[in-house]
Amino acid sequence: xxxxxxxxxxxxxxxxxxxxxxxxxxxxxxxxxxxxxxxxxxxxxxxxxxxxxxxxxxxxxxxxxxxxxxxxxxxxxxxxxxxxxxxxxxxxxxxxxxxxxxxxxxxxxxxxxxxxxxxxxxxxxxxxxxxxxxxxxxxxxxxxxxxxxxxxxxxxxxxxxxxxxxxxxxxxxxxxxxxxxxxxxxxxxxxxxxxxxxxxxxxxxxxxxxxxxxxxxxxxxxxxxxxxxxxxxxxxxxxxxxxxxxxxxxxxxxxxxxxxxxxxxxxxxxxxxxxxxxxxxxxxxxxxxxxxxxxxxxxxxxxxxxxxxxxxxxxxxxxxxxxxxxxxxxxxxxxxxxxxxxxxxxxxxxxxxxxxxxxxxxxxxxxxxxxxxxxxxxxxxxxxxxxxxxxxxxxxxxxxxxxxxxxxxxxxxxxxxxxxxxxxxxxxxxxxxxxxxxxxxxxxxxxxxxxxxxxxxxxxxxxxxxxxxxxxxxxxxxxxxxxxxxxxxxxxxxxxxxxxxxxxxxxxx
Amino acid sequence: xxxxxxxxxxxxxxxxxxxxxxxxxxxxxxxxxxxxxxxxxxxxxxxxxxxxxxxxxxxxxxxxxxxxxxxxxxxxxxxxxxxxxxxxxxxxxxxxxxxxxxxxxxxxxxxxxxxxxxxxxxxxxxxxxxxxxxxxxxxxxxxxxxxxxxxxxxxxxxxxxxxxxxxxxxxxxxxxxxxxxxxxxxxxxxxxxxxxxxxxxxxxxxxxxxxxxxxxxxxxxxxxxxxxxxxxxxxxxxxxxxxxxxxxxxxxxxxxxxxxxxxxxx
Numbered sequence: 001x002x003x004x005x006x007x008x009x010x011x012x013x014x015x016x017x018x019x020x021x022x023x024x025x026x027x028x029x030x031x032x033x034x035x036x037x038x039x040x041x042x043x044x045x046x047x048x049x050x051x052x053x054x055x056x057x058x059x060x061x062x063x064x065x066x067x068x069x070x071x072x073x074x075x076x077x078x079x080x081x082x083x084x085x086x087x088x089x090x091x092x093x094x095x096x097x098x099x100x101x102x103x104x105x106x107x108x109x110x111x112x113x114x115x116x117x118x119x120x121x122x123x124x125x126x127x128x129x130x131x132x133x134x135x136x137x138x139x140x141x142x143x144x145x146x147x148x149x150x151x152x153x154x155x156x157x158x159x160x161x162x163x164x165x166x167x168x169x170x171x172x173x174x175x176x177x178x179x180x181x182x183x184x185x186x187x188x189x190x191x192x193x194x195x196x197x198x199x200x201x202x203x204x205x206x207x208x209x210x211x212x213x214x215x216x217x218x219x220x221x222x223x224x225x226x227x228x229x230x231x232x233x234x235x236x237x238x239x240x241x242x243x244x245x246x247x248x249x250x251x252x253x254x255x256x257x258x259x260x261x262x263x264x265x266x267x268x269x270x271x272x273x274x275x276x277x278x279x280x281x282x283x284x285x286x287x288x289x290x291x292x293x294x295x296x297x298x299x300x301x302x303x304x305x306x307x308x309x310x311x312x313x314x315x316x317x318x319x320x321x322x323x324x325x326x327x328x329x330x331x332x333x334x335x336x337x338x339x340x341x342x343x344x345x346x347x348x349x350x351x352x353x354x355x356x357x358x359x360x361x362x363x364x365x366x367x368x369x370x371x372x373x374x375x376x377x378x379x380x381x382x383x384x385x386x387x388x389x390x391x392x393x394x395x396x397x398x399x400x401x402x403x404x405x406x407x408x409x410x411x412x413x414x415x416x417x418x419x420x421x422x423x424x425x426x427x428x429x430x431x432x433x434x435x436x437x438x439x440x441x442x443x444x445x446x447x448x449x450x451x452x453x454x455x456x457x458x459x460x461x462x463x464x465x466x467x468x469x470x471x472x473x474x475x476x477x478x479x480x481x482x483x484x485x486x487x488x489x490x491x492x493x494x495x496x497x498x499x500x501x502x503x504x505x506x507x508x509x
Numbered sequence: 510x511x512x513x514x515x516x517x518x519x520x521x522x523x524x525x526x527x528x529x530x531x532x533x534x535x536x537x538x539x540x541x542x543x544x545x546x547x548x549x550x551x552x553x554x555x556x557x558x559x560x561x562x563x564x565x566x567x568x569x570x571x572x573x574x575x576x577x578x579x580x581x582x583x584x585x586x587x588x589x590x591x592x593x594x595x596x597x598x599x600x601x602x603x604x605x606x607x608x609x610x611x612x613x614x615x616x617x618x619x620x621x622x623x624x625x626x627x628x629x630x631x632x633x634x635x636x637x638x639x640x641x642x643x644x645x646x647x648x649x650x651x652x653x654x655x656x657x658x659x660x661x662x663x664x665x666x667x668x669x670x671x672x673x674x675x676x677x678x679x680x681x682x683x684x685x686x687x688x689x690x691x692x693x694x695x696x697x698x699x700x701x702x703x704x705x706x707x708x709x710x711x712x713x714x715x716x717x718x719x720x721x722x723x724x725x726x727x728x729x730x731x732x733x734x735x736x737x738x739x740x741x742x743x744x745x746x747x748x749x750x751x752x753x754x755x756x757x758x759x760x761x762x763x764x765x766x767x768x769x770x771x772x773x774x775x
Contacts, residue, residue: 378699381706405559426563436546442521472736476738
């Protein structure tokens, strides 16, 4: 039998685009930690949004039940994804929409470019969208002579500032009001030179800047928060109304969406519309929620397209321990509570998806060995705050640990010389896998006193790892006797032998 | 009740007085404490660093040491080690394809308690002064460790015990629920981010004016104490077991104890 190419890529097909840390997390964090203004901006923003979230979540007596429901619905979707995608396609198509399947970022960008060219235009307006950030659509279109205008206020700030988003919900979280005013003064034509840093004035300046674009654009590009399989409906949740303008004014609407965004029925929105706004902006309900089903004769866009994006999602789905990362509804609650994110900001993660969810999602989508993505799962103290707030209960700490295991395993046999960490783990394993050996090692505790100074503190240890520790922390001089040693002397020597206690002796086999 | 003490490697080697305090509290309540001698470490450091293969013998050793009918419940003065015993050890056994070991791990996990869990839930302690004779006339602030708070859901158990200690002056720690930045090897691999977290924790401890920061996890206290010591802060750290064990007759004495305060802040 001859082999026939049937066009199926071999699994796993990893993602491309803006999913990569290009320098290791500790190195990237090193730069970001030096930026005092950044630290101040982040602390202010994350603290206030954290408090808002906690307040509105606290109002719901059934919050934990909602989280369970959200998690269960997403799990069911992932278990039945192929069939549900086909169901969605049939319903979307029957209502006049056109669906395009994109295996990766490059394919998605090419499809979108082709659809724009069909409309004979070189300008598009955009609704805030993570999927198009992920595939680097703006940069791709720019290289091909098409200008994409971001209409979300924060995305506009990032775009005008020739910057990168650092948060999935508030992409300009790293900028404060005065920095934003400076960007507007520099980049916006016809802006009032006396523009202040008052939020309302800034919003009005952006509004005037964008209004012309809305009225003239022939093509709009959006993402989607939800896709309902049983009706072929798409939905976008937003705050400013710019999205609504994009979704209704231009003649052509192109939506780019990850395949994991499906929900079975409209009923499921009851759960997600309670979970999402409270988790993301800390509001009971977001100001604008738009749903559209195919094309309508007398209103809205005439050409309705959807680009269904894989870009590594199938690879993530294939990972038994990691697949629940795909349940993410992009609320950003995990970054707002993450002590690491609060100090480094989003740029340190390299990828479009920063913070705790990004630290698992990016390597799951690209494979652990891609660029510096293997440093991302270590960017966490495993404090668990992210898991606690996740509206769909993604156990992020557990997946971080799983991916650390993937990383360690991927390096086995690859190194000619073992790393400092390899040596430490191997050495400690010897002592920690036997009470007798640990006891023997503990006999040397008094030696540790030699490393301590007169003040009984160890202030400096050699090596990258231990040296990193003592860069900002003292270690107390160890005691002269371990507990184990004390116990044996106290309980097991003939002099101290207490009845009922000695029966634990000599049990080690 | 016969209670097996899991001292944990860090308490065993660095803070033996914390384990001795744990023994003292339990014996004071009339329970018999045993120390399974085969015990070493729960394996958390290996597991959280991704070295699952290396963790297996460590985990298997712990299960072997505690898989006996020679005690009723096991206790550890560390929430994160108990969480590792309960949640991570079965996972390591499962990944190794050893269903028998996994079952034994789950059995051991089900019988293992964090100290405040044991005191409050099993032994019914609601008033440390009345039931344990705890007396500690010192200003103290309390850091709830992440794994106790979020993995074991200890809630206010530790704080409630501290509140009922006679003579204690307990002050609230600002942003108490924020991680101190330890995270095991995180503090080495990402030492700078960890230091930035520690800096804020240490500043919050200092802002309370308390002379001690207490908590239920020796590892976090080692970290916080190390940061306080480096900045020259007056405050030190001390495990809550040592506060509960302190009485009028036998008050806590930093001079004879191996507590962090004694070794670091003095």
